[in-house]
Amino acid sequence: MICTYFERVAGWNAARYEQQFDMNLAVRLLTEEYQEWCKAYYGMQTQVDAGAAHAIEMLDGIGDVSFVALGVAWKAGIDFETFEAALLRVQADTYSAACTMPQLHPMFLVASVIDGFQYDNEIGIADSMAMIIHLCALEAKYHFSFGTDKYFEVLKAICDSNDSKVVKRAASNVKANDGNKGDQYVPPTEALRRLLLRGFN
Numbered sequence: 001m002i003c004t005y006f007e008r009v010a011g012w013n014a015a016r017y018e019q020q021f022d023m024n025l026a027v028r029l030l031t032e033e034y035q036e037w038c039k040a041y042y043g044m045q046t047q048v049d050a051g052a053a054h055a056i057e058m059l060d061g062i063g064d065v066s067f068v069a070l071g072v073a074w075k076a077g078i079d080f081e082t083f084e085a086a087l088l089r090v091q092a093d094t095y096s097a098a099c100t101m102p103q104l105h106p107m108f109l110v111a112s113v114i115d116g117f118q119y120d121n122e123i124g125i126a127d128s129m130a131m132i133i134h135l136c137a138l139e140a141k142y143h144f145s146f147g148t149d150k151y152f153e154v155l156k157a158i159c160d161s162n163d164s165k166v167v168k169r170a171a172s173n174v175k176a177n178d179g180n181k182g183d184q185y186v187p188p189t190e191a192l193r194r195l196l197l198r199g200f201n
Helices: 002-014 023-046 051-075 080-099 108-119 125-144 148-163 189-200
Strands: none
Touching: 002 051, 002 080, 002 148, 023 051, 023 108, 051 125, 051 148, 051 189, 080 125, 108 125, 125 148, 148 189
């Protein structure tokens, strides 16, 4: 199943970018989307009437971080077979690490992965992005009791939304569609709301 979304994200990026890796943009986008998840999470913790809005934003953050991580892998020239092998390598390690800290949301570990990726990157781009993907899937399971299938539905909602954005070429160090999503853009909010409701039923 991850192959489907790897290819979708690769296609989305290929329509907008040359396949050139830029570390600054990769870190910026990963951090930006991760901070959006943090904002939603802390909003849910501090607001009595948070309701479903922050839960939807958390799902949006999980999906957005995943989308960016897959895009970073593509820009770095990593093919699906290489990425899949990396994902298999990191699954046991990230699951074990998350299980040793049951009160810690798996998404909190994403910040450490981004820092390691930026400053030393000893494990490589493929393994770093695979680790982020797996942590996102674990977060969906930890917080929402979503299995792998529902995590992929979150990712599908994000892909569908991003596909509705206008196609415009961008330099490899510039965020695509920054400030210009186009008139046909459809946010993922409603699809995520429906998924959330199904998850609770």
